[in-house]
Structures are given as C-alpha cells and as structure tokens.
Amino acid sequence: MLKRERQSFILREVNLHNRVLSVDLSQKMGVSEDTIRRDLNEMAKNHQLIKVHGGALSKSFHLSDSENLVYASSGKKTIAHKALSLIKNGMFILTTGGTTIIELAKSLPPELNATFITPSLPAAYEYIHHPYIDVIFTGDRISKSSKIAIGAETVAKIKDIRADLCFLGINAIDADVGITDNDWEVVQVKKAMIGSARQVVALTISEKLNSSQKIRVCGLDKVNVLITELDPGDTQLEPYRKTGMTVL
Amino acid sequence: MLKRERQSFILREVNLHNRVLSVDLSQKMGVSEDTIRRDLNEMAKNHQLIKVHGGALSKSFHLSDSENLVYASSGKKTIAHKALSLIKNGMFILTTGGTTIIELAKSLPPELNATFITPSLPAAYEYIHHPYIDVIFTGDRISKSSKIAIGAETVAKIKDIRADLCFLGINAIDADVGITDNDWEVVQVKKAMIGSARQVVALTISEKLNSSQKIRVCGLDKVNVLITELDPGDTQLEPYRKTGMTVL
DNA sequence: CAAAATCATGCACAAAAATGCAAAAACTTG
DNA sequence: CAAGTTTTTGCATTTTTGTGCATGATTTTG
Numbered sequence: 428m429l430k431r432e433r434q435s436f437i438l439r440e441v442n443l444h445n446r447v448l449s450v451d452l453s454q455k456m457g458v459s460e461d462t463i464r465r466d467l468n469e470m471a472k473n474h475q476l477i478k479v480h481g482g483a484l485s486k487s488f489h490l491s492d493s494e495n496l497v498y499a500s501s502g503k504k505t506i507a508h509k510a511l512s513l514i515k516n517g518m519f520i521l522t523t524g525g526t527t528i529i530e531l532a533k534s535l536p537p538e539l540n541a542t543f544i545t546p547s548l549p550a551a552y553e554y555i556h557h558p559y560i561d562v563i564f565t566g567d568r569i570s571k572s573s574k575i576a577i578g579a580e581t582v583a584k585i586k587d588i589r590a591d592l593c594f595l596g597i598n599a600i601d602a603d604v605g606i607t608d609n610d611w612e613v614v615q616v617k618k619a620m621i622g623s624a625r626q627v628v629a630l631t632i633s634e635k636l637n638s639s640q641k642i643r644v645c646g647l648d649k650v651n652v653l654i655t656e657l658d659p660g661d662t663q664l665e666p667y668r669k670t671g672m673t674v675l
Numbered sequence: 676m677l678k679r680e681r682q683s684f685i686l687r688e689v690n691l692h693n694r695v696l697s698v699d700l701s702q703k704m705g706v707s708e709d710t711i712r713r714d715l716n717e718m719a720k721n722h723q724l725i726k727v728h729g730g731a732l733s734k735s736f737h738l739s740d741s742e743n744l745v746y747a748s749s750g751k752k753t754i755a756h757k758a759l760s761l762i763k764n765g766m767f768i769l770t771t772g773g774t775t776i777i778e779l780a781k782s783l784p785p786e787l788n789a790t791f792i793t794p795s796l797p798a799a800y801e802y803i804h805h806p807y808i809d810v811i812f813t814g815d816r817i818s819k820s821s822k823i824a825i826g827a828e829t830v831a832k833i834k835d836i837r838a839d840l841c842f843l844g845i846n847a848i849d850a851d852v853g854i855t856d857n858d859w860e861v862v863q864v865k866k867a868m869i870g871s872a873r874q875v876v877a878l879t880i881s882e883k884l885n886s887s888q889k890i891r892v893c894g895l896d897k898v899n900v901l902i903t904e905l906d907p908g909d910t911q912l913e914p915y916r917k918t919g920m921t922v923l
Numbered sequence: 924c925a926a927a928a929t930c931a932t933g934c935a936c937a938a939a940a941a942t943g944c945a946a947a948a949a950c951t952t953g
Numbered sequence: 954c955a956a957g958t959t960t961t962t963g964c965a966t967t968t969t970t971g972t973g974c975a976t977g978a979t980t981t982t983g
Contacts, residue, residue: 462963567811567813571810698928728979728981
C-alpha cells in the first residue's frame with residue numbers, strides 16, 4: 428500500500444467516523460504505528476485532520492476556540508484593516524471562508540453598503556449581522572470539514588456572477604507554484620471565484636508564504652493584490668512584488 | 676474515548692445545561708473523577724468554562740446576567756426536549772429558523788446522525804457545528820430581517836425535497852385561523868416546507884397560542900404535532916387537541 | 924464544629940510519541 | 954536498466970502523556 432493510498436484511506440476513515448485510533452489504523456492496513464503516526468502528523472500539518480494523543484479527529488470536530496482566538500490575533504486584524512481600503516460602497520464582493528476572512532467580516536464599517544457573496548457558512552453568518560450588507564450564500568450542501576458549500580451547483584452559481592472583487596483566504600502561496608490547497612472540492616470553488624471577479628485579492632499571514640500544498644488553485648498571474656501583515660517593503664515579499672502584483 | 680473527545684463532550688454538556696457535576700460526568704463517560712477534574716482544570720485554564728467546587732459552570736452563564744435569560748429560554752428548552760423524541764437516526768428534517776428552533780439545534784444529541792435542511796442561516800450555522808449531521812442550506816439571497824433565504828429559488832428547491840419531518844417555528848397560532856405570520860416572503864417558504872414533509876410539527880411557546888397575524892401560512896389540518904412548554908393536558912391546549920392533532 | 928464531599932499531590936504504570944538509525948522501497952537519470 | 958539518490962518504513966531506546974489510586978489537606982454543609 429502506497430503512502431498516498433494510505434493517507435486518503437485515513438482521510439475517508441476519519442471523515443466517516445469522526446475519529447480514528449492509531450492502533451486500529453495500524454492493524455487495518457498492516458503497517459507499524461510509527462508510520463501511521465507520521466501520516467497523521469503530516470496530515471495535521473496540511474490541516475486535513477486534528478492530531479490528538481492516541482489517534483486523530485475530524486476537522487469538523489468543534490473545540491479549541493481558545494486556539495483559534497489566540498491564533499487569529501493581531502496579524503489577521505492588520506490584514507483585515509488593509510483589505511478594507513479596497514472596498515467601496517455598492518461593490519459586489521466574492522469571499523471565501525477562513526479565519527482571515529472572518530476577521531475581515533467582523534471589521535467591516537457599519538455604514539458600508541455592499542453585496543457579499545460567499546460559499547462559506549461562517550462568513551455568511553458574520554455578514555448577515557451587519558446592518559446594511561446584502562448577503563448571498565451560494566449553494567446547498569455544506570461540507571463539514573471546511574464549512575463551505577461545495578459541488579457543481581455552487582460552482583455553477585458562482586460562474587453566473589460578475590463581481591468587482593474577490594477576497595481569497597489562502598492556505599499556501601509560493602512565488603513559483605502559485606496558490607495551492609489540499610481539498611479538491613474547495614479548489615474547484617475557489618477557481619470559479621477567481622474566474623468571476625474583476626480583481627483578485629489574496630489574504631494570508633506571512634507564515635504561509637513560500638509554502639505549497641498538493642492541489643493548485645491558480646498561478647500568481649491571476650492575483651492582483653497580495654495582503655499580509657508585513658510591511659509592503661519587507662524582503663520576504665520581494666519575489667511577489669517582482670511578478671507585478673500590488674503588495675499591501 | 677480520547678481526551679479531546681471527552682473535553683468536547685464536556686463543553687457541549689456544560690453549555691447545554693449551564694452546569695455540570697464532576698460525579699455525573701465521571702459516571703457518564705466511565706472515567707475516574709480525577710480525570711474529569713484534570714479536564715475541567717485544563718479547560719478552565721483555556722477559558723472554556725468556569726471551574727467550581729464539585730463541577731463547572733458555563734462561561735455564558737456567568738457572563739450574561741443569568742436569571743432573565745435562563746428563565747426566558749427555559750420554556751424553549753422544554754420544547755426542544757419534547758421535539759427531540761420525534762427525531763430518529765437517518766431522517767431528513769426540514770426546519771425553519773427562530774429562537775425555538777435554534778434551541779432545538781443546540782440540544783441535538785452528539786451521536787445523532789441525520790440530514791437537516793433549512794433556509795435559515797442561524798439554524799444552518801448551529802447544525803454545522805454538530806459532529807455528524809449533514810446540512811443543506813436552501814437558496815441564495817438572504818433576507819436581512821428574518822435571516823432566512825427567500826424567493827423563488829428557495830421555494831423551488833424545497834419543493835424538490837421529500838422530508839420525514841418539518842419543524843416549524845411559528846409566530847402565531849389560533850384554533851380557528853390556523854398558523855399565521857407577518858412576512859409574505861417568509862410565508863411562501865413555510866408553505867413550501869409544509870408541502871414537502873410527511874409530518875409537520877409546530878413549535879411555539881404558549882404565549883403565542885390564540886394569536887394571529889396578517890398572512891396565513893396554513894390551517895391546523897396540515898399540522899400533525901403541536902409542541903409547547905405546557906403540560907399536554909393543559910386547558911389552554913384543549914381547542915387544539917380537539918382538531919385531532921397530537922399535542923406534546 | 925464535625926462529618927462528608929471534594930480537591931491537590933505524589934506515585935506507579937501503561938500507552939503513545941519522539942528520536943536516531945539502518946534496511947527496504949520508490950524514484951531519477953544517464 | 955542499472956547505479957545512485959531520495960523517500961519511506963520499521964525497530965530500539967528514551968521521553969512524554971494520560972490515567973487511576975492512595976494519602977492528607979481543604980471546602981462545603983447541616
């Protein structure tokens with residue numbers, strides 16, 4: 428059994444049962460527990476599941492608000508603040524989900540009047556609490572792990588839209604490889620969003636710069652603006668500035 | 676049971692009941708009280724709950740000035756509890772939004788495995804946090820006032836469904852007039868939901884009995900079950916029992 | 924204040940994880 | 954396809970983590 432096969436089996440298993448034990452997996456596939464542990468650690472780093480002592484839990488398992496809160500912190504606030512400058516009244520704006528985008532949603536000024544379109548349930552939930560913003564939620568079936576709507580209908584609906592702006596919360600970005608992610612369905616949705624917007628804005632904390640995942644979302648040529656918590660002149664951003672995109 | 680699972684269960688339990696006793700938890704999960712104590716201490720350090728002698732309290736219990744809130748929602752908790760008895764594994768369940776339904780969503784047992792279909796954004800947001808439940812959100816444009824999806828597409832989507840159960844959070848009910856509401860668009864959606872379910876369950880606090888609004892949703896002949904916080908034998912419910920519906 | 928319940932602490936033991944290392948498998952590349 | 958390189962895997966060893974139990978301290982309650 429190849430590593431890839433094994434990992435995709437693990438992913439199926441964990442999403443099906445919501446939890447797996449290293450011992451069980453080791454036995455089921457006839458490899459040592461060490462190997463399973465290494466797989467689980469790798470998959471945890473790719474945000475495919477949550478590693479815990481003794482096994483792993485599905486991403487949809489709700490816990491660690493504290494971790495999320497700590498993790499969000501000031502960097503994401505800085506990013507949100509920079510992103511706000513791009514938003515004008517009357518705009519149609521596509522957004523993904525993700526903690527950075529949620530932070531942005533929470534920072535929207537109360538007098539803003541715009542239409543937000545998103546496949547992310549948590550994002551929609553934030554937007555709906557805003558006094559003026561119109562919210563359009565695309566699609567019906569909602570993926571538990573990513574909490575966004577996925578599938579053909581969502582993609583089709585997004586393709587019917589011509590938005591002014593697309594805010595993309597991203598998982599990994601690299602000057603050569605471009606933007607990558609690790610969930611095929613999510614990538615399909617993101618691709619559709621990129622195709623439907625006049626201007627694409629990528630938001631990310633600097634930690635994710637120069638990293639890459641298994642599935643490609645798009646090349647950097649599609650990205651018009653990159654926003655991180657760093658100073659735009661920071662050397663880490665040099666390779667991205669060179670591609671001609673705006674760096675904020 | 677893994678440590679994280681246990682803690683997640685505790686969190687759910689404490690948020691649901693506002694307080695937990697170490698002894699109960701220890702028994703429910705078959706671990707020693709020491710372990711529970713250690714969990715509670717750890718969770719307290721992470722600000723997930725408040726540790727007290729003998730158990731723990733919910734954070735929200737302490738934050739919001741309790742008394743009023745708890746009493747106001749205690750009726751709804753009773754209703755939610757009664758409604759739970761109608762839900763079986765594997766069911767397809769349509770629900771509206773509204774505070775009563777949200778209370779129900781929060782009370783769903785963690786091991787439940789069912790599909791919930793709703794046009795309500797807050798309801799979907801609750802369902803998605805549950806470990807097993809599948810969530811389908813109907814429709815795209817979301818009305819700000821009611822926070823539910825409205826319009827032709829939503830109605831069309833609901834009409835394509837054959838659900839086992841429809842939980843209807845209602846605004847006004849009267850033995851003669853039936854169920855009424857005050858938002859035309861919302862009524863259209865509710866009508867579609869009633870038409871798409873094998874069994875219709877109306878949930879309401881007794882306060883709304885014998886009242887009516889401007890727009891009619893349906894007659895009582897369409898309602899199979901009525902749930903209030905009152906005892907089923909209460910005289911206030913007499914007129915409804917007479918129509919032949921089940922009163923819980 | 925005294926009995927009962929609850930808690931903190933240290934300890935023991937088992938399960939799981941990290942680490943370093945060598946063998947095996949999978950891939951490059953000429 | 955064969956030799957060399959990289960990746961993957963299993964094993965032995967050490968460390969860490971999770972759990973229960975005993976003991977004595979502390980808090981609650983009647």
